[in-house]
Amino acid sequence: MTQHLTAPTARPAAATSADAPGHHPGWWRDAVIYQVYPRSFADGNGDAMGDLDGVRRRLPYLRDLGVDAVWLSPFYASPQADAGYDVADYRAIDPMFGTLHDADALIRDAHGLGLRIIVDLVPNHSSEDHAWFRRALSEGPGSALRARYHFRPGKGANGELPPNDWQSVFGGPAWTRTTDPDGTPGDWYLHLFAPEQPDFDWTHPAVADEFRSILRFWLDRGVDGFRIDVAHGLVKADGLPDLGGDAQLRLLANEITPFFDQDGVHEIYRQWRTILDEYPGERIAVAEAWTRTVERTARYVRRDELHQAFNFQYLATSWDGAALREVIDASLAAMRPVGAPATWVLSNHDVTRHATRFAGPPFAGTQTREAGDRALGLRRARAATLLMLALPGSAYVYQGEELGLPDVTDLPDEARQDPSYFRAAGQDGFRDGCRVPIPWTREGSSYGFGGGGSWLPQPAGWGALSVEAQTGDPSSTLELYRAALAIRREHPDLGAGDSVAWRDTPPGVLAFTRGDFACTVNTTQEPVRIPVPGKLLLSSGPVTPGGTHTDLPPDTTAWWTR
Known part of the structure; x- marks a missing residue:
């Protein structure tokens, strides 16, 4: 059951690079950014593969959802050995996704709807076809x-x-x-990734010159920012020294390595920041930087470097109250000295969707092959979402999570396309499960994704989770997201900030306030009696406030206002 204080108001248009005068400074400090995986979002030409025209047609849906910006995974010319993260030409659109004219139209239409556009940039490696x-x-x-x-x-x-x-x-x-x-x-x-993805040597000046030119090419076309793929990997230690011991285990354990998180990357990003600051409208860059600690991540967002960095420590935290509080405190503390916003993310195109990750016992890592308990996973995912959106800073939403989509864990082997699936001893290779095209309608060969099927098979019954099926249903996950994003935009104590005020709670329960806003979270398997901190705004599950105390159900988050 979801409740909110007021009906969502019309979404105000966000300032973009196209209308920089009068914009609110630091839009990225509290932005909710929606990741579109283009091949799986919407198919505009009926060839079973998503494309830029499909994204463009669905922009009104994203505006009405209430997000501030759209991050597009790679759409560049590529042989697609790694779903476009093997780029052959950084200034061209792969024909499977459309043309440069389609990209220009998408950027223009997004700005007209008050949405910003962030594009992926892949500077660690190119395609072997480059x-x-x-x-x-x-x-x-x-x-x-x-x-x-x-x-x-x-x-x-x-x-x-x-x-x-x-x-x-x-x-x-x-x-x-x-x-x-x-x-x-x-x-x-x-090649730190697939053999088709040779690593650039960033000690060569031509590489740095080329990427500064690529930045300007897309900034001149109006993009509002870049998500930097493998931002921690560009610089390798001098002499390329051996890892020693069990090299693969050390890599997977995220230990210190001579090819990730080397100090030399920061000079590259200082140069990029100078370019970004030359353009109006507060263009930004976001680091995909897998580091050992949030303190190391904070180095990427110092005031003269990038604007945001994904908080992978938070993403990898299990559904446990004590663990969540620890990573929230550490994240806020690490970002405070550098003046950067914390970012929060629960799912993306590389990890098992959180509705499935949370569907069973806690486990180490971000991928699982187990479907788990669907009802349990969805209940926890909804609660985790309200916790994430209540925290200070910026949040990322991966396409389909607003529908409560689970990972597709039973894809047939012959359908898989993840390159790591075909290499022994690497990652699990099951990233395809979070990349299955999302459902828009109850019926149809691809549930409204497009007219010609879908490039990965969609599960039977996918239509029951579609946008069409969930729209207008107050108990649906889609309407929960819409209500949460509307309240987040309207409530003066939500959004940007760098701290929360924790309240004393029983084990497994989190409670904090931000001004007149309060958030309570029960990560346990039993109801917990809590003081009522104010008027109920929204809850991820049934909450019935009455008197001074109420029962907070298992795996439930509630928002309140005084």
């Missing part, structure tokens, strides 16, 4: 283009061993041997 890399291979040893990547001779009597013991994030060696133009075995090249 013109630079193709020339480096065809010209052979001595090619000047090879210095823009990490080419190295192999070890062993005949160079038959990789240059070091680094492992790919996707499993297996992080090196692939080339064949020289004369047909003989040649040097090796580094």
Whole structure:
């Protein structure tokens, strides 16, 4: 049962790069940003693959949902070895998604609806089909283009061993041997991800020059910011030293490595910040930086670097009151000295959806193959969402989570496309489960995704979770999100900030206030009697306030106002 104080008012238009005069400073400090995975959001031409025209047609839905900005996963020209994160041309749109004219129209229409557009940027690696890399291979040893990547001779009597013991994030060696133009075995090249994704060498000035140019290309087209893929990986330690020991286990344990979170990345982002600040409308950059601690993450958002960084420590926290409070406190404390907003995220295109992650016992990591208890997972996901949206700072919503979508854990093997699935000893390789196209209508071959089916199979019964089915149903997860985002926009004590005032609670229960706003969360499996902190605004489950105390049901969050 959801309740709110007032009916949601019309969403005011957000300031964008197109209407910078009079905009509110620091829009990104409390923005709710919606991630669109273009191939799975909406298909505009009926070829079973989502595209930019499909996104453009659905922009009014995102405006009405109440988000402030839309982050688009890669749509660049690519052979699609890793769902577009292998970029062949950073200034061109892959034909599967449309054209540059489609991108321009999408940006223009979004701005007209008061939405900002953030695009993905992939600077750690290119596609093996990138013109630079193709020339480096065809010209052979001595090619000047090879210095823009990490080419190295192999070890062993005949160079038959990789240059070091680094492992790919996707499993297996992080090196692939080339064949020289004369047909003989040649040097090796580094790829921290798939072999089709060779890493750039950021010590070469041409690489830095090229990406400054790419930034300006998209800023000139009106984008409002960039999400920086593998922001922690651009710089490698001098000499590319061995990891030693069990290299793969150390990588997966997020320990100190010579290729992630090196101090040299920060000078790159200082240069980028200068470019961003040249443009009107507060253009921003967001770091995908997997670091060991939130304190290390805070280094990416110092005042002369990037604006936001994803809070992966929060995303990876299980549904446990004590653990959640610890990471919330640590996140706010880490961001406070650098003057950056905390960011909060529960799901994205690389992790199991939180409606499934929370559907069983706590586990280490962000991926699971177990479907778990659907009702339990949804109940906890709804509660986790209200907690996230009540915290100070900015929040990210992954497409379909507003529908309460679970991960699709039973995709047939022949349907899978995640490259890590096909490499032994790497990640679980089950990211396809969170990438299944979302349902828009109750009926149809693809539940309204498009006219020609969907590139990943949708489960039977997907229509019951569709936008059409949930719209107007006050108990639905979609209407919970709509109500929460409306209240967040209207309530003066929600949004930006850097602290919460915790209240004493029993184990497993969280309670905090922000001015006249209060949030109470029960992460336990039993009802808990709590003092009523004010008038009920919204709850993720049934809450019946009466008198001075009320029972807060298991796995439930409630919002209150004094």
